[in-house]
Amino acid sequence: MARRGPRSAAERLRGLLVMLPWLMQRTEVRISDMAQQFDVSEADLVDDLELASMCGVPPYTPFDLADLWVDNEFIYVGPNKQFEQRLRLRAPEAFTLSVLASAANDIPGFSQGEHLQSALHKLQRVLGENIVDVETESPEHLDVVTNAADTGEVLRIVYWTPSRNEESVRNIVVRSVFSDKGNWYVSADDSASGERRHFRVDRIRSVTPTAEFSTVIHEPVDIPQWFSGDGTSEIVTAHVASHAAWIVESYPCRNIVENRDGSFTVEIAVSSEHWLSRMALRAGDGITITAPEKFAGVAQRAARQVLSRYEGDNSAS
Amino acid sequence: VVATADPKRATERMLNLLALLTNSLRPLTFDEIMIRMGAQYPEGHEARRTSFERDKKVLRELGVPFTMKTLGGADAGKTAYSIDKSGYGLVDFGLTPEEMSALQEAAALVQTGTSWGKQAVLWLGGDIVSADSPTVSRVKVDGEALPDLWQAIASSHPVSFTYHGKTRVVNPYGLVSRNGFWYLVGKDSVRESQIVFRVDRIQSAVSIETKKSFERPADFDITTAFARDPKDFAASTERAVVRVDAGVAPTVRRELGDDAVIVEHDDGSVDVSVPCGNLVAFRTWLFAMVDRAEVIGPDEVRGQVIAWLRDMSEVN
Numbered sequence: 001m002a003r004r005g006p007r008s009a010a011e012r013l014r015g016l017l018v019m020l021p022w023l024m025q026r027t028e029v030r031i032s033d034m035a036q037q038f039d040v041s042e043a044d045l046v047d048d049l050e051l052a053s054m055c056g057v058p059p060y061t062p063f064d065l066a067d068l069w070v071d072n073e074f075i076y077v078g079p080n081k082q083f084e085q086r087l088r089l090r091a092p093e094a095f096t097l098s099v100l101a102s103a104a105n106d107i108p109g110f111s112q113g114e115h116l117q118s119a120l121h122k123l124q125r126v127l128g129e130n131i132v133d134v135e136t137e138s139p140e141h142l143d144v145v146t147n148a149a150d151t152g153e154v155l156r157i158v159y160w161t162p163s164r165n166e167e168s169v170r171n172i173v174v175r176s177v178f179s180d181k182g183n184w185y186v187s188a189d190d191s192a193s194g195e196r197r198h199f200r201v202d203r204i205r206s207v208t209p210t211a212e213f214s215t216v217i218h219e220p221v222d223i224p225q226w227f228s229g230d231g232t233s234e235i236v237t238a239h240v241a242s243h244a245a246w247i248v249e250s251y252p253c254r255n256i257v258e259n260r261d262g263s264f265t266v267e268i269a270v271s272s273e274h275w276l277s278r279m280a281l282r283a284g285d286g287i288t289i290t291a292p293e294k295f296a297g298v299a300q301r302a303a304r305q306v307l308s309r310y311e312g313d314n315s316a317s
Numbered sequence: 318v319v320a321t322a323d324p325k326r327a328t329e330r331m332l333n334l335l336a337l338l339t340n341s342l343r344p345l346t347f348d349e350i351m352i353r354m355g356a357q358y359p360e361g362h363e364a365r366r367t368s369f370e371r372d373k374k375v376l377r378e379l380g381v382p383f384t385m386k387t388l389g390g391a392d393a394g395k396t397a398y399s400i401d402k403s404g405y406g407l408v409d410f411g412l413t414p415e416e417m418s419a420l421q422e423a424a425a426l427v428q429t430g431t432s433w434g435k436q437a438v439l440w441l442g443g444d445i446v447s448a449d450s451p452t453v454s455r456v457k458v459d460g461e462a463l464p465d466l467w468q469a470i471a472s473s474h475p476v477s478f479t480y481h482g483k484t485r486v487v488n489p490y491g492l493v494s495r496n497g498f499w500y501l502v503g504k505d506s507v508r509e510s511q512i513v514f515r516v517d518r519i520q521s522a523v524s525i526e527t528k529k530s531f532e533r534p535a536d537f538d539i540t541t542a543f544a545r546d547p548k549d550f551a552a553s554t555e556r557a558v559v560r561v562d563a564g565v566a567p568t569v570r571r572e573l574g575d576d577a578v579i580v581e582h583d584d585g586s587v588d589v590s591v592p593c594g595n596l597v598a599f600r601t602w603l604f605a606m607v608d609r610a611e612v613i614g615p616d617e618v619r620g621q622v623i624a625w626l627r628d629m630s631e632v633n
Contacts, residue, residue, distance in 0.1 A: 009327035010375045016332065017379060018440055025442050037445050039432065051325060055332040057340045058353045066336075082336035085402060086440065087380035093437035095467035096458055097420070099494070100434050103456045104423035112419035119416035128471040133539045134456050134494040140571065149451040160564060167564075179454040181497025205567060221453045223428065249500075249515050256518065258481035274607075281604035284625060303629035306608045310623050 007044070015040070016052050020083040023068070029075050046070055057082070089126055098127050102134040106179070108146040136179050139202035144209070145186050149174040152216040158205040167205060168192060173214040176221040177201075187222070189214070198224065236276065237291040240264040244286020251279060270295070277302035330357045331372050335381060335400065344386055344397030373398075410441070417443045428455040433464075456494055462516050465523040466492060466501055473530045475506070479521035480514055487514070488531040491539035502542045504531075513543050557593040557618040562586050562609040569606075593618055600625065 007015075019038060023029060035042045049070055056065035067078030089097070101120050105113050120127065141157075148155050155174065160167050172188035175196070179185070184201040240247050242262030247253070253266040270276045273295070280287055280299035289295045337353055338345065351358055351365055358365045377383050382401040387394065412420075420441065424434040425448040435445050462478075469476045470489045477486045486506040493500045499516040561569045563585025570578060573589055580588040593599040603610055603622065612619045 007324065009324040009331065010379065012324060012328040013331050013375065014379050016328070017381075018436070022439060022442055037439065039435075047325075048328075051329055052332060055329055055336060057333075057336050058355075060333075082339040083332075085339075086442070089437060089440055090380065091464035091468040091471075092431070092433040093440055094471070095464045096429055096431065096433035097437045098467070099429060099456055099458055100420070100423040100427045100437075102494075103427045103454045107426055107452055107454050109450065109452055110422070110426065112415070112422055115413070115415040115419035116423055119412055119420050122410045122412060122416070130491065130537070130539050131467065131470050132492050132494075135496075136454065140567065146452050175451065177452040182495055202568065202571075218449070218451075221448065221451060223453070223455045249513065249518075256481060258483065264481070278605060278607050281607060281629070282601045284600065284604075284629065300630050302607065303626045306604070307623065307626040307630055309608050309611055310619070310626065 012048055012051075014087075016048055017083070017087055019048070020052065020066075020068075020077075020080065021086045023075065023077040024079065024084055027077055031070070031073055031075055034075060049075055052083070094126055095132070097123065098132040099134060102132055103136065103179075106134070106136040106138070108142050108177075109150070135182055137183055137202060139184055139204075141204045141207045142177075142184055142201050144207045145174050145201060145204070146177050148209070149177050149186070150216070152214045154210045154212040154214060156208040156210055157199070159199055160203045160205055171210065172197075172199070175217060175219070178221055178223050180223055234270045234292075234295075236268045236270045236289055236295055238266055238268055239288045239290055240266055240283075241286045244283050247279070247283055247287060273298060277305075281306065326357075327372075330354070331376060333357060334372055335376065338383075338398060338400040339402070341399065344384075344388075344399035346388070346392065346395050346397050350398065412441065417441065421446045422448075426450060426453050428453060430455075430457040430459045433458065457497070458499075460517070462519050462523050463492065463499060465525060466516065469523070469525045472525075472527075473533065475526045475529050475531060476503075477524045477526065478519045480519055482520070485514070486526075488533075490533050490537050491542055492516070493539065493543045495543065500543055502539070511542070555592065555594040556590045557599065557615065558588055558613040559591050559603065560586055560588050560611050560613050561606065565606050565609050569610075588613060596621065 015038065019034075023034075031042050031045060035045045038045065040048075049068060053066050053068040053070070054060075058064070066080045066083060068080065069076050097120075101116055104110050104116060110116075145155065147153075152173065154171050156169065156171050158167050158169055170190055170192035172186070172190050174186045174188045176187045177184065178187070185198050186201060187196060187198055189195075190197040190199075240263060242264075245262075245264065248256060248264050248266060252269045253264075254269070255267045257265045259265060268276075268279075276289075276295060276298050280289065281302045287299070289298060333354060334350070337350065345353070347366070347369065350369070358368050373383055382403075384399055384401045385396050386399070388397050421438055421443050424438045425446050427434065438445060466476060466489055470491060475486055475488050477484060479485070487501070487503040488506070489501055489503040490511070491502045493502060493513075501514045501516055502511065503514070504510065505512050558579060560582075566585060566587045569589060570587065573591065577589045577591065578587050579590055582588075591599065591602070599618075600622070603612065612622045
């Protein structure tokens, strides 16, 4: 959607200095197409280009102005030496190009990896090397579900739900596959619930293609906002020792206060007691839950649970 | 063309200034520019100078290589201005249609939460295309800190920022996106060691110290610079055998590799051989599985795990 509202001179000038070399590569472009490309309204676009058409060098006769005109639905442009130079990429755009390159290569089915790499090689003097790394997992069944999204083949999966530690068997029709926060998910029509559901691909224990096919629906991929402040998380206050500082970096901590001795007082958004237990076990004496009261003994309870495995009849020793 | 504060007219004036200096065969002094551009600049020397300086600043901030030189001879001491065409960072990278197509597709398939990627494609002369694939990726790059840090890394300048309430001065080496968060890997000037900062925890603007520079270690590799827990103990020669329940066995197998699997049990559980020389890293890895993993041996490692659990279960 084109943005509205007053635009500063710098903003308009910057837009034109990107648009003009782009136009000169094409010489003739439909106004609506160009407005869509640059995410501006057609009125703003025409206004800016008409302004540029009145610019040039003194004495500003028609022969000294930019070779550019707008007629009916099209924009026409000739060579304009004074505006043909492209500006250097700014840091946000250059950085994002590096991110795109790193992330796109991990997308299954991305067929242009070789060309992307050679493009990056040519852009290296701007982008640098070995600066950005986007980590994305490659779970076992990723290729199968990606292929199913293209073909519409119904898949029978065994899916593990960690919060209940249960496995379920269900048929799914994969509608899209996406990665978010480093994990891969499928959005699929689920036979078990009769609804569109999201499944994390690394939690799919097994996949069996059924040779049954559903009609492929072409729709934009809608990546959900997982934690959009739905209020289901509880907030725990904890003291984190300096030797366990990795907790502060790795877990969803907020209101972090670094104490003089290098320890931290933090608040942590907790999705379940099981989740908190696991974190407390991993941290050992590095973390002390101070509030709320009901979570104060979570580490002890978790430790007893694990200890029972070692001391119980099922001990493997 | 008349001088005005109207943004539209200011845009026109700056385009004309750019055209004038680009077309000129020699640098032009302030007075020469004012004569040629006439009423586009306001009346009065001070007002003209202020307006000109503002235009110059905007053009430079946009990346236009606006240069100055002090003249000699009859114009000795006067400053002359020009556009250094060789100073444009981006002239022609010679991208083939296939290479541009690959960049366009990457911009369509990777959702960054900003328009920066698409602007980069347009900047390079490409088109914005729609993703017609059902497979996409989201890597958020919002916030000003990331581009600033990237800039500092690319130009080898130290940065300073506030982190956990303290000012940190860092030689930045690289940026890693992991589990939805961005991390800066760099050398902290106080600790004199390579450490990792979570970028969304930076509490101030990132200040780039452009007058200083550093050299990144030649063997630095961004793909391995920020070790995951398993890598922390991967180099150890001491090993433990851990029985992992069926529910988590596939994940562990992927993490450690098939070579680590010693025994496959009928119930789907597996025994794996895991480096345990770094006991803290081993414990962090082991307890992530809570009661779905158990150390089988050697006895001293199993004993250590039991001792940890007893200590924790007895703490009030």
